[in-house]
Amino acid sequence: MTKPTHIDQMNGRTRGAFLDDLRPYPEEIQFVLNRMNGMSFWAWSLWRAPEGADLLDSIPFSDEYMQCVGTADACAIGVRYLDPDGTAHQYAVGRPGDQSGEPTEVIYYDDGRHSVTVYPHEVFTADEAAVVFYAYFLTDQVPQPYQLRELDLSWLTAASDEGAD
Template identity: 35%
Template sequence: MSQRFSYTMDGSSTEFGSGLRSPKEEFAHLLRLLREGKRSTFIVGPIPDGVHFVDHIQYGDRSAYLQCAGTAETMTIEWHRVDDDGQDRHYIVGRGGDHSGEPDVEIPFFNGTRTATVYPDEVFALDEATDIFFSCYETETLPPSYATRLFDLAWPKPQS
C-alpha cells in the first residue's frame, strides 16, 4: 500500500503502520485496545500525497475516514466519505438487517458518557471489525458484503 494513513485513538493521533506488524495485525492490535474505562474510539483515514503528517492532523482534510466506538467485543463502525455527487456523508456500517422501528442497541463509549444507538446488524466484534478496517485500508472502500445507513450529523434546530 503506497497510500499513507493516520489514525486517532481517543484524541491522540499518529501515522498508521509501525512496521512491527502487518497492517492487518496492526488493526487487530489497535482495535483490541478498545476497552471499557480505557480507550473507546478509533479513526483511520488517508493522508493526501505531499502532505506532512503533522499538517494533516492540524489542518488536513477529514473528508474520508472509517471510525468505530465501543469495546473490542461490542462496537459500531461508521464511514465518512465524499460521495459521487461531491457531498460529505456519514454512514453507519451494517450487515443489512431489519431496520424497522428505531435503533435500540446502545453502545457506550468515552467511559459511558456517550452512547451510539444502532440496529443489531450494526454491532461488530474484534475479528470482523479488523477485516473491515483492513479491507478499507487496502481498497479505500467498504467490502461489498456490507450495507450502510446514512447518519445525519446535523444538530437538531432549536424549537422557536
C-alpha cells in the same frame, strides 16, 4: 516498514501516522481494535493521508474516514464520504440485516458518558471490525456484503445554527 499512507486517531484527540513497524497492517488493525475498552480507549479513526504528505512534518485531518466507538467486545463502525460537490454523508456500517423499526443496541463509550444506538447487525467485535477496517485501508470503501445506513446529522447543523445567534 513501508512508507505510511494512512493516519489514525484515538479518542478524537491523539493522531499520527499509522505504521506497520511492529506487525503487518492487518494484524496492527486487529491489535489496535482489540485494545478498545470503552474507558481509556473508546474510539479509533482511520483515513488516507493526502498524496505526497510528509507525515513526519504534519498529520492532516480528512473529511473522509472510517471510525468506530465502543469496546473490543461490542463496537459500532461509521464511515464518512464526500459527494463530488463536497456534501458529507455519514453512515453506520452493518452486516445485511433488518432495518425496520428503531435501532435497539446501545454502545457506550468514553467511560459511559456517551452512547450510540444501532441495529443488532451493526454491532461488531474487534476481530470482525478489523476485517472491515482493513478493506477500507486498502480501497477507501466498505466491502461487500456490508451495508451502509445513512445517518441523519441535520441536528448538528441545527445545533450549530442555534449557537450562531
